[in-house]
Amino acid sequence: MSARGYFERLLSVYVSEQQRLDELDAAIGDGDHGTTMLRGLKASEKADANKQAKAFMRASGGASGTLFGLILHEIELHLNGSDKSLAFHLNRALDRIKVLGKAEPGDKSMVDALEPAVTTLDAGRGINAAVAAAAEGRDATRDMAARRGRARYVENAGARHLDPGATSVCLILQALADAEEQP
Template identity: 40%
Template sequence: MTAAILDTAALGTAEGRAALIAAVAAVVIAAADELTALDQAIGDGDHGANMKRGFAAVAEAAPTLAEKPWPDLLKGVGTTLVMKVGGASGPLYGTLFMELGKHLGTAPDRAALTEAFGRAIEAVKARGKAEPGQKTMLDVLIPAHAALAAGADAATVKAEAFAAADRTVPMLATRGRASFLGERSIGHMDPGSRSSSLIIAALADALSAG
């Protein structure tokens, strides 16, 4: 049976929403050392610690956030990430989640998620003044959205997110801290793309229903 992208029965309860938040946060926190190593190669080396701090705060707030309707829940996640993550990633991830909340509505379905995700990506593009192909988180967000819009199941969206992160390895960074390295940025995975792929994969896993 094709995996659904939204298990609406589970997401209709505060317990289900809290479990979703906790599951995503756990994946990011567990990957902190990996993200740090990636960022040490082409960035400031703080992406793992920053993301761990931000998502630990999100996990702590999960029971309270889960009581809220989706727009307020996602706004709360985004606001927490802006305050706790810091650096360039905090505003970008904060924008992503806050814009999702702004456009998703209180009773999301696949069509609403696809529309909201697309709008959120446009907001991230504007906030970061970036385009796809510049070795940023957009190089995962945009392909994952394309897969979702094409009707892919959750497993396919997850696989595309991971594959998209892999595709940043041979890219030349032309935005962000990595761009200062010029051609030395080639051969390394973009840390923001990796963290984006992990978040999308965790959401796909948590939101899938056989």
């Protein structure tokens, strides 16, 4: 599948997931994660080829727009025929996210889903196994107390709530797995 097809698929996913993501974010943040992601993906739909992730970043704005844009940029490169592996690209995104977001596993963030997915890809286990690893990381955020971001300031530092960023990582990777299964 082309990057354009992937972004179209991802837009469709976020149209149906926007409200759920906003609700997850309302419990520990400002309640607009789904809305922000959808705004960025709608802008990516109108962008030129090879510029969809950048359009996403500009339209979604803020820190999360940049951090999720890094993942989408690397996926875009992969789908547009890069000679590097998906693991290479997502490792590069993960490294940048950890530096820019100052996040590590256990902080209750997108890193808790992305890092196990990347580790799984590095082990050669494929995208479906990476999606499963990301889902385990996402689910683990429910019991974590946030050490980064707005969630630190809510009751119990957001414990008992899934992290919306980790949830989005799962959606992004699942859409990629679905795209890669297409002929």
